[in-house]
Amino acid sequence: MKQVLILGATSSIARAIASEFAREGVNLFLGGRDLAELEHMAADLDIRHGIQAHYGSVDAEDFAAHKDFLENATRTLGEIDGVVFAIGYLGEQPRESADPAAALKIMNINLSAAISLLAPIANILEEQGHGFIMGLSSVAGDRARPSNYVYGTAKGGLTLYLDGLRNRLDRQGVKVITLKLGFVDTEMTYGKRGLFLVASPEQVAKSACQTLQKPSGVYYIPRFWRMIMLVIRLIPDSVFKRLNL
Amino acid sequence: MDKFVEKELNGWGRYRGSRSHIYRPEKVNGIAAAIRSGKESSYIGRGLGRSYGDAALNQDGGVVLTERINRFLSFEPNTGVVSCEAGVTLEEILKVFVPRGWFLPVTPGTKFVTMGGAVACDVHGKNHHRDGSLSNFVLDLKLLLADGQQIRASRDENSDLFWATVGGMGLTGMILSVTFKLRRIETAFIRVNYQRTRNLDETMRLLEEEDQDYNYSVAWVDGLAVGGSLGRSILIRGNHATVDDLSPQQATQPLEFAHRRTWTVPPQVPNFVLDRFSIRAFNSLYYRRFRQHPVNSIIDYDRFFYPLDSLREWNRLYGKRGFIQYQCVFPPDTSRAALVEVLSRLSKGKIPLCLVVLKRFGAETGLLSFPMPGYTLALDMPMLGTPLLSVLHELDQWVIRQGGRVYLAKDACLSAEAFKEMYPRFGQWQRMKTEMDPQNLFSSDLSRRLRITGVDD
Numbered sequence: 001m002k003q004v005l006i007l008g009a010t011s012s013i014a015r016a017i018a019s020e021f022a023r024e025g026v027n028l029f030l031g032g033r034d035l036a037e038l039e040h041m042a043a044d045l046d047i048r049h050g051i052q053a054h055y056g057s058v059d060a061e062d063f064a065a066h067k068d069f070l071e072n073a074t075r076t077l078g079e080i081d082g083v084v085f086a087i088g089y090l091g092e093q094p095r096e097s098a099d100p101a102a103a104l105k106i107m108n109i110n111l112s113a114a115i116s117l118l119a120p121i122a123n124i125l126e127e128q129g130h131g132f133i134m135g136l137s138s139v140a141g142d143r144a145r146p147s148n149y150v151y152g153t154a155k156g157g158l159t160l161y162l163d164g165l166r167n168r169l170d171r172q173g174v175k176v177i178t179l180k181l182g183f184v185d186t187e188m189t190y191g192k193r194g195l196f197l198v199a200s201p202e203q204v205a206k207s208a209c210q211t212l213q214k215p216s217g218v219y220y221i222p223r224f225w226r227m228i229m230l231v232i233r234l235i236p237d238s239v240f241k242r243l244n245l
Numbered sequence: 246m247d248k249f250v251e252k253e254l255n256g257w258g259r260y261r262g263s264r265s266h267i268y269r270p271e272k273v274n275g276i277a278a279a280i281r282s283g284k285e286s287s288y289i290g291r292g293l294g295r296s297y298g299d300a301a302l303n304q305d306g307g308v309v310l311t312e313r314i315n316r317f318l319s320f321e322p323n324t325g326v327v328s329c330e331a332g333v334t335l336e337e338i339l340k341v342f343v344p345r346g347w348f349l350p351v352t353p354g355t356k357f358v359t360m361g362g363a364v365a366c367d368v369h370g371k372n373h374h375r376d377g378s379l380s381n382f383v384l385d386l387k388l389l390l391a392d393g394q395q396i397r398a399s400r401d402e403n404s405d406l407f408w409a410t411v412g413g414m415g416l417t418g419m420i421l422s423v424t425f426k427l428r429r430i431e432t433a434f435i436r437v438n439y440q441r442t443r444n445l446d447e448t449m450r451l452l453e454e455e456d457q458d459y460n461y462s463v464a465w466v467d468g469l470a471v472g473g474s475l476g477r478s479i480l481i482r483g484n485h486a487t488v489d490d491l492s493p494q495q496a497t498q499p500l501e502f503a504h505r506r507t508w509t510v511p512p513q514v515p516n517f518v519l520d521r522f523s524i525r526a527f528n529s530l531y532y533r534r535f536r537q538h539p540v541n542s543i544i545d546y547d548r549f550f551y552p553l554d555s556l557r558e559w560n561r562l563y564g565k566r567g568f569i570q571y572q573c574v575f576p577p578d579t580s581r582a583a584l585v586e587v588l589s590r591l592s593k594g595k596i597p598l599c600l601v602v603l604k605r606f607g608a609e610t611g612l613l614s615f616p617m618p619g620y621t622l623a624l625d626m627p628m629l630g631t632p633l634l635s636v637l638h639e640l641d642q643w644v645i646r647q648g649g650r651v652y653l654a655k656d657a658c659l660s661a662e663a664f665k666e667m668y669p670r671f672g673q674w675q676r677m678k679t680e681m682d683p684q685n686l687f688s689s690d691l692s693r694r695l696r697i698t699g700v701d702d
Contacts, residue, residue, distance in 0.1 A: 012271050012313060037272050040330065044316035047327075048341055187271045191248030 003077040005029045007058065007117055008087030010037045012186045013136065016205030017084055022049035024209075026081075029073045030055040060087045060113035061105070070120050082132040082212075083121050085114050089151075090188045096150040103150045110154035115161060122165055125174040132175040132212060135162045139180050139220070142229045145245040159218070170216045177211050178218040182225040197224070247282050254308060257560050258297040259567030260628045261657045263304035263690055267291075271313040273330070276419055279309055280686065281393050287688035287698075290415045292332060292359030296366065297570045298657030299690035300414050306688065309419065311361050317341065318422060325427035326384065331361025331420045338427075339546075344500050347427035348485070348546070350382035356551050361420040366654035367412030367614040369621075371461035371483075371550070374605045378616050380411035385424035388417065391682040395421065409677040412614030414653055416678060416687045416697060430485050432499035435461070435549040437483035440539040441532070445476025445584060449620075452480070452605050460484045461549070462605070467532045468588070468598030468624065469525050475588055478603065479535050486543055495543070502545035509557040516564035519627055521597040528598075563627050568599075571637060572615075572623040572652040574606055579647040580620040586643060587622060594636045600625040612674040615652040623655070634658055641667075653691065661696035671697075 004021050008014050009030035018028055022045045030038050035057050042053035054076045058069040074080050089109040096103040118133060125131035140148055141155030159178055166176035183189055183198045199222050207221045220226040235243070249266040256262070268279040268288075280288050285307035292311050294301055301308070311332035318328040325347050329338070335349060336356040342348070353368045364386065369378040376382075385399040388410060396418075398407040410417045438459070442448040448464050456462050459482035466478045488499050495502070517523075553559050560568065575583040584603070591598055602623045609617045626633065641663045644651060650667035651659055665671055678697075685698035692698040 010272060034272060034274065036274070040273070040316045040318060043318050047317040047320045187248075187269075187275070190269055191250050 003027050003029070003079055003081050005031065005073050005077065005080060005083045005121070007031045007083065007085050008060070008136075009055070010034055010041065011086055011088065011188075012201040013181070013184055013204055013208075014084065014086035015041060016201040017086065017208055018045060018053075019049075019202075020205045020209040022051045022053070025049070025051060027052040027077065028054070029077050031058040031069060031073060033057065033059050058117075060089075060109045060117075063112070063116045066113075066116045067120070070117065074121075074124065079128075080121065080124060080131065082134065083118065083125075085118060085133070085135045087113055087117075088136060088138075088188070090148070091151060093146075093148050093150065106150050107154050107157075110151065111157040111161070114158050118161075118165065122169060122174070126169055126172045129173045132177060133162070133165060133169070134177040134179065134208065134212070136179050136181060136208075137162065139182050139225050139229050142180065143232055143240070147245060163218075166216050175212070175216045177216065179208055179211065180218060180220045180225065180229070182220070182222060182228075197222070247279070247284060249284075249307070254291070254294065254302055255567075256298045256300070256302060256657060257295050258569055258628070258657055259560055259563065259565075260569060261299040261302060261690065263299070263302045265303045265306055265308045267308045267310060269310040269313060273314060273421060276309060276311075276314065276421065277389055277393060277395075279307065280389065280391075280419065287686055288419075289687060289689040289692075290331065290361060290365070290419050292362035293334065293357050295355060295358045295362065297655045298653075299694060300366070300654060300656075301362070302690040303688065304690055311359055314421070315359075319424075325429060326424060327427055328385075328422060328424040329360055330422045331359060333360050334358065335360070335363065342427055343430070343433050343546070346430055346500060348430045350426060350428045351376060351379040352550055354551065355554055356547075357554060360423045360425075361415075364411055364420055364423050365413060365415040367611050367616075368654070369606070369616050371463045371481075371604065373616055373621075374456050374462060374607050375460060377607050378412075378610050378614055379425075380610045380614065383411060383423060383425045386410060386420060387422040389419040389421055391418065391684065391686040405677055406681065408611050409613075409674050409681075410611070412611035412653075413674070414613065414691060414697075415689065416692050417681055418687060430500075431488050432486045432491055432495070433502050434486040434491060434495065434499070434543050434545055435483040436486040436490050436541065436543055437481065437549055438539055438541050439535050440480040440482070441535045441537055442476075442478045442480060444474055445581070445588075448476050448478040448480065448603065449581060449584075452603075455482070456605055458482075464603040465531070466588075466601035466603050466622075467528050468601035469528050469592065470532075471589070471592050475592075476584065476603075477532065479532065483549060490543055492543070502547070505547065505555045507555045507557055510559055510561040512558075512561060514561050514564050516566055516627070518564065519562055519568075519597075519599055521595070524597040524599050566628045566630075568625060568627050569633065569637070569657060570623060570625050570655045571640065572621060572655045573640070573644045573649050574615065574617055574619050574621040574652075575644070575647045575649040576617065576619040579649070583643070583647045583649065584620060584622060587624075587640060590636065590640065590643075591624065591626075594632070596626050596629065596633060596636060598624050598626055612670045612677075613653065613668055615650065615654070617650070619649070621652075623652075638663075653695075656691070659695060661694070664695040664697075 038055035288307035291301040315332035464478040
């Protein structure tokens with residue numbers, strides 16, 4: 001493993017994942033919206049770890065520009081050994097309930113962008129017969145709750161899409177890893193009430209990169225979320241709809 | 246971003262504390278967004294919260310954490326010039342650059358401070374007598390001003406702002422990034438000389454006669470010694486070791502060493518752990534550890550500069566009451582009398598001094614920077630309430646009469662009047678502040694207490 005593309009690179013989880021790769025000497029291409037941030041991040045990875053960190057601007061919602069972005073990224077990297085999809089947007093459920101455009105924005109960023117950006121890379125990896133796709137999904141996609149079901153729908157869709165990629169690509173030698181993240185201490189959750197068992201981005205990144213040593217599959221991070229979500233999924237609908245989650 | 250956590254924050258001394266709205270931006274633009282949001286009447290930056298008093302507190306206002314704005318931006322391996330964001334810690338700088346043969350140009354007694362905080366306090370180290378404070382090595386700063394503008398300040402460009410910002414306690418704007426020059430080292434070790442002295446005269450004589458031979462020099466003073474032994478000390482002085490100084494085993498990897506095991510102090514420590522008796526016992530034992538004749542040894546930089554860093558959360562040792570570190574400086578001609586006065590006043594006041602450190606200073610720098618030529622004395626003592634405060638206020642007056650001053654990064658008690666007398670260049674600083682930040686968008690509990698910004702209520 002030598003060259004990895006990180007999409008949504010400026011989020012704190014993606015930053016921590018980038019550091020994990022850089023520590024292993026992996027060269028990176030960082031994709032994100034904020035070029036100034038990407039520049040700082042690339043300089044930092046280069047100085048701390050002596051790797052080559054390239055970067056380019058990509059807006060999840062600007063589907064038309066994805067093709068050029070990917071061509072540039074893959075050309076710059078030369079060969080691509082893996083991709084991390086870390087683009088995500090939580091939004092505010094009350095707004096999405098009232099405004100379909102706001103709901104579509106969530107679908108576009110969390111799900112459609114994944115399809116738009118990962119499909120071409122899946123083809124490249126399939127052709128070369130090795131590599132990995134790592135997608136950052138969420139426990140929110142396991143069961144739709146009144147408080148964030150649009151986000152949950154998008155993440156659930158992402159989980160399914162990654163399942164599909166895995167079922168197609170695993171036999172071609174391409175690993176597809178779905179990470180279902182619990183609460184992580186990031187800008188997305190900072191200042192929110194009622195969160196519990198919050199993991200640090202660094203812990204998450206470490207576990208995330210460890211899954212690359214494991215078989216293709218779905219991994220909960222931190223692992224105890226698997227049990228929590230098992231219980232939550234076992235709650236019958238008749239009870240769940242009366243719960244205030 | 247506009248989300249915050251409302252929480253009580255403390256200074257490192259755990260004596261000052263206040264509730265505020267804490268912001269934690271993850272991107273440079275997020276700092277600007279928080280400050281320009283208009284949600285709070287004022288903001289102050291906060292790194293690792295190692296200032297002892299109320300410098301990084303802002304009651305009912307905004308506190309902006311820089312912990313996630315922590316990237317290295319450039320490094321020139323030929324010159325050692327490095328640029329980093331404000332939240333990069335000295336610990337990270339050492340971790341990244343010591344293995345490449347570079348060291349911090351100036352370091353305080355802990356590596357758990359951020360570069361932004363270090364510049365805002367214009368910190369000094371054991372090499373101040375030779376090299377001056379950190380600002381001497383700072384080439385360039387990037388600041389976010391109250392009007393939202395991002396601006397560079399250096400000795401050549403916006404130099405007034407530069408001299409107001411180094412030592413300016415974060416009140417001229419948010420420091421976004423710092424460019425500074427590292428020091429070349431051959432090894433990660435210090436060749437250190439420990440020497441015991443019998444009294445203050447001997448301590449001062451040796452410091453004055455021999456300081457030029459040592460890059461790093463400080464005196465640990467037995468704070469409980471009185472009478473003829475007043476000011477008896479252990480002089481701890483050293484230079485960066487060369488490869489030739491090392492043992493054959495150390496010399497195989499001269500920039501590496503085995504890191505110490507760290508311990509963490511539990512949250513609830515009863516007050517009696519550091520009382521007069523335990524402190525006396527500790528001081529006496531430490532003094533007696535050293536013989537009369539000098540001892541030389543080679544120790545790694547971590548043990549030399551940061552002995553307390555291996556004891557995480559050591560401020561908890563003082564219990565709930567917290568503690569005060571009183572650090573003052575006296576000009577050279579008044580130093581001796583002043584030191585005698587301070588040490589005997591505190592011992593008369595039955596104030597247990599846990600840690601007393603004496604050091605000679607070199608030249609003055611920023612408009613509000615603490616160091617000035619002379620002797621600086623740092624005293625750690627448990628917060629004993631009103632009796633201690635009245636002794637400290639008397640000391641402040643004494644310090645003013647001697648032409649000295651108190652270090653704002655440590656201070657928790659100074660009055661506004663005393664501050665203005667101690668910092669004669671405050672008027673000049675204030676003109677800059679009024680020009681750059683007329684609404685006092687950057688304020689802290691410290692700045693209100695000292696009436697640097699508005700009036701404390």
